[in-house]
Amino acid sequence: MTSDLREIKGVSPWLQTNWDARAAGNFIGGGTGAGLLAAAAFHGLAPISLFSFVGLAFIGLGLLCVWLEIGRPWRAINVFFHPQTSWMTREGLVAIPLFALGGFALLFDSRLAMMAAALVGLFYLYCQARIVSASKGIPAWRHPALIPVMLVMGLAEGVGVSLLLAPGQLALPALILLGVRYGLWRRYLSRLQADGAPVGTIKVFAASHKPYLILGHILPALLIGGAGFSESSWLSMLGGLLMTTSGWWVKLILITKAAYNQGFLVPRVPVRGQGKPGAPVKPGWV
Amino acid sequence: MTKYVLVADLRRCVGCQTCTAACKNSNATAPGIQWRKVLDVETGTYPDVRRTFLPVGCMHCDDPPCMTVCPSTATKKRDDGIVIIDYDLCIGCAYCAVACPYQARFKIKDRLSAYGADAGEMTHEAARFDPALIGVAQKCTFCADRIDEGLAQGLVPGKDWQATPACVNSCISSALQFGDLDDKDSAVSRLLAENQSSRMHEELGTGPNIYYIWDDAP
Numbered sequence: 450m451t452s453d454l455r456e457i458k459g460v461s462p463w464l465q466t467n468w469d470a471r472a473a474g475n476f477i478g479g480g481t482g483a484g485l486l487a488a489a490a491f492h493g494l495a496p497i498s499l500f501s502f503v504g505l506a507f508i509g510l511g512l513l514c515v516w517l518e519i520g521r522p523w524r525a526i527n528v529f530f531h532p533q534t535s536w537m538t539r540e541g542l543v544a545i546p547l548f549a550l551g552g553f554a555l556l557f558d559s560r561l562a563m564m565a566a567a568l569v570g571l572f573y574l575y576c577q578a579r580i581v582s583a584s585k586g587i588p589a590w591r592h593p594a595l596i597p598v599m600l601v602m603g604l605a606e607g608v609g610v611s612l613l614l615a616p617g618q619l620a621l622p623a624l625i626l627l628g629v630r631y632g633l634w635r636r637y638l639s640r641l642q643a644d645g646a647p648v649g650t651i652k653v654f655a656a657s658h659k660p661y662l663i664l665g666h667i668l669p670a671l672l673i674g675g676a677g678f679s680e681s682s683w684l685s686m687l688g689g690l691l692m693t694t695s696g697w698w699v700k701l702i703l704i705t706k707a708a709y710n711q712g713f714l715v716p717r718v719p720v721r722g723q724g725k726p727g728a729p730v731k732p733g734w735v
Numbered sequence: 736m737t738k739y740v741l742v743a744d745l746r747r748c749v750g751c752q753t754c755t756a757a758c759k760n761s762n763a764t765a766p767g768i769q770w771r772k773v774l775d776v777e778t779g780t781y782p783d784v785r786r787t788f789l790p791v792g793c794m795h796c797d798d799p800p801c802m803t804v805c806p807s808t809a810t811k812k813r814d815d816g817i818v819i820i821d822y823d824l825c826i827g828c829a830y831c832a833v834a835c836p837y838q839a840r841f842k843i844k845d846r847l848s849a850y851g852a853d854a855g856e857m858t859h860e861a862a863r864f865d866p867a868l869i870g871v872a873q874k875c876t877f878c879a880d881r882i883d884e885g886l887a888q889g890l891v892p893g894k895d896w897q898a899t900p901a902c903v904n905s906c907i908s909s910a911l912q913f914g915d916l917d918d919k920d921s922a923v924s925r926l927l928a929e930n931q932s933s934r935m936h937e938e939l940g941t942g943p944n945i946y947y948i949w950d951d952a953p
Contacts, residue, residue, distance in 0.1 A: 460776050460789075467829035467842065520827020520842055520870025527807035527826050537806040537830055584833040585800040585939060711836040715776050716933030717949035718785045719745035726950045727785055729933070730778045 461733025462647035462712035465587060471518035473704035477606075477697045478511020479540075479577045480599070483570035484607015486551065490560075490567035492622070494615050497563050501555040503614065504570070504607070505548060512544065536583055540576035547573050574603045587708050589650045594637040598630075605630045606696040612673065612689025616682035623673050623692060630696075631666045642735060647709035651735050657702050665695025709733075737815040738916045739877060739892065740944040741903070742923045742932070743790045747910035750775050750788035757905035758792075761878065763863035765847045770839075770875035771902045789947070790902075790911060793818060793839040793875035794935065797942025801831035801840060801872075809872070815915075816944060817877045825871035832872060836936050837943070840874045877913070878902075893922060916944075928952070 455461075482504045489500035516522055531538045550566035553559055578599035584590040605626040611619050638654055672688030675681070712734070718727025750773050758764070758771035774789040795818045802810040802818065809825035812818050832840040846864060848856040856864070878900035885891075885898020892898040893914030903913040914921035923946075931953070932946040 457776060460774050465833055467832040515828070518828070520829070520844065521825065524807075524824075524826045527809075527824055528828070529806075530808045530824070531806050534803045535806040535830075537804065537828065541806070580804075580830075583800070583804050584830070585941070586833050586836045586838070590833070708833075710833075710838055711936060711939075713774055713776075713789065713791060713838075714935065715778065715787050715789060716935055716947045717745075717931075718778060718787055719947075719949040720951075721746065721785075726931075727778070730776070732776075732778070 455732055456648070457732045460713045462588070462649060462709040464649065464706070465708045465710050468704055468708070469518065470701060470705055471514040473701045474514030475511040476577055476581070476599070476700050476704065478507045478509070478514065480574055480603025480696070480700070481606040481610055481693065482507030482509075482511065483574040484604040485610045486563070486567045486570040486607070487604060488608045488611040488619060488622070490563045492611075492619055493560075494611060494618060497558050497560060498555050499614065500611070501551045501563055501566065503610065504566075505551045505555070507610075508544070508547065508570075508573070536576050536579040540573060540580060543569060543573045543576055574600060577603070581703075586710050588646045588711060589641065589654075589703065589707050589709065592637065592641050592644065592646075594633075594640045598633045598637045601626065601630045601633055602696045602700065606693045609669075609689040609691075609693030609696070612692070613686050616685040616689075617676065617680065620673050620677050620685065623689070624670055627666050627670050627673075627692065631662065634661070634699075646735055647712065648733050648735055649709040650707045653702060653707040657699065657706075661695060661699055664691060665699070669695070736917050738944070739795070739816050739882070739913065740916045740923055740946060741795075741877070741900075742912045742914075742926050742946045742948060744910045744912070744926070744930075744948040745787060745789065746948065746950075747908045748773065748788040748790060749908055749910075751907055753905045753907055754790060754902035754911060757901040758875070761881075761901035762876075763860075763865070764841075764873075765843050765868075766849045767847070768841045768843065768873070770841075770873075790945070791837065791839070791935070792902075792945070793835075793877075794837050794941065794943030794945050795875075795877060796944065798940065800834040800836070800941060804830045804834040806830065813879070815882075817879050817882075818874075819876055819879055820872055820874065822867040822871050822873075827870040827872065829872065836939050836941065840872050842870065842872055843868070844870060 486504035494500055528541045547569045550562050554562035578596045581590045582596050608619055608623045669688040669691040672684045676685035714731040720726050752773050755772045771792040776787045779785050799818050807824045807826050809821045829842050848860050882892045890898040896904050899913055903911045912922050914923040930948040931950045932948045934943045
């Protein structure tokens with residue numbers, strides 16, 4: 450196979466336009482909501498009604514985004530028809546007990562229901578990660594190293610919001626998650642590059658890497674760590690805000706800017722006349 | 736069993752896009768939508784430059800990722816291998832479009848005409864507009880309706896033009912051939928036995944069913 454960095458219009462990978470910011474909104478809302486429910490349930494944050502309400506609101510807004518994106522919104526019920534193989538169907542099915550349990554926790558201030566909702570929420574988050582990775586037409590999405598990235602991003606965004614709602618708490622988990630999130634992101638990028646990816650995808654990630662490191666990890670870590678020493682709720686909240694919004698920004702980039710498709714390749718350059726066949730050519734790939 | 740495939744002899748294709756036009760005419764696809772098209776690919780560096788014409792479209796994969804991800808079961812694979820979409824089930828989520836590594840799926844939001852909204856639709860556009868295709872996924876069907884109709888009349892797809900996809904019928908150089916790969920005597924089976932061929936993105940494990948011939952068998 451001959452990789453060719455040159456771009457050939459209509460042949461080299463190009464940016465997909467089927468999923469836009471509304472699709473990204475589903476992953477942003479779903480991840481943040483599920484992460485917040487988990488953070489609140491497993492750390493015993495109170496009041497339960499507040500955290501369950503905000504968590505469900507994020508998930509609901511995400512689902513609203515995707516509902517606004519589909520071409521036939523009044524047929525949305527059909528999304529439940531294919532649980533055998535479709536992670537989108539599974540996401541929809543899991544949302545039902547998630548809202549039921551979260552709603553119960555919200556109405557009755559039930560710690561047990563909150564725990565159950567958090568567990569279901571983690572599976573909801575997993576479904577979302579698998580939705581992205583099943584997108585075989587987008588090399589940046591289908592890479593298996595993206596699954597843990599999506600999971601930890603959701604948890605980190607949820608913990609970031611919990612720092613806004615309950616400043617000063619969950620500082621240590623937040624710092625750990627920041628470290629893990631950055632480590633997994635680096636691992637994903639290096640594996641993606643090693644396994645081959647469209648030039649456009651690599652360029653977009655390269656351009657966003659430094660801001661993500663500084664604004665999304667170093668600065669929030671300093672703010673959250675500093676808040677622990679100074680007991681400043683403002684520092685903690687600002688750190689949480691950066692932790693969350695930086696994750697949202699990267700998800701937006703992942704879905705709308707780095708999502709170059711597979712493109713085409715010439716399986717073998719054919720024989721013409723007395724000439725010889727040529728090697729396969731795959732333009733626009735690293 | 737029957738397994739319909741398309742064979743494109745890259746040595747014969749001249750990039751005339753007659754198949755593209757025939758497909759558009761046969762399926763009345765909207766402006767900008769090409770279920771079948773021919774890529775013009777220039778490779779190499781001067782003076783060793785090659786030009787290859789590459790017909791592409793839905794590969795009607797053995798293991799179609801579009802069908803796996805489809806949440807509504809709108810995408811189905813027939814017993815003869817053709818992948819089809821039930822437009823009445825599809826919700827237009829475009830998950831299939833991002834799952835397809837061949838960029839073969841399309842979705843249009845609005846009714847379009849070739850000369851724009853101000854000029855209005857041409858008569859044939861108005862006559863052949865299908866509202867079922869708005870907001871849902873669409874792609875090459877291997878002209879399944881022609882095949883079914885032909886089979887009902889006792890015709891053989893790939894052999895009798897009435898039962899053969901429009902793109903294959905229109906090909907001026909016979910670069911495109913269609914037929915049953917499970918029939919050892921079909922034209923496609925013989926072509927693949929007598930020549931060297933490859934498929935697009937085989938490493939992804941989808942089992943694409945467009946074969947590209949590039950040389951004689953050794």
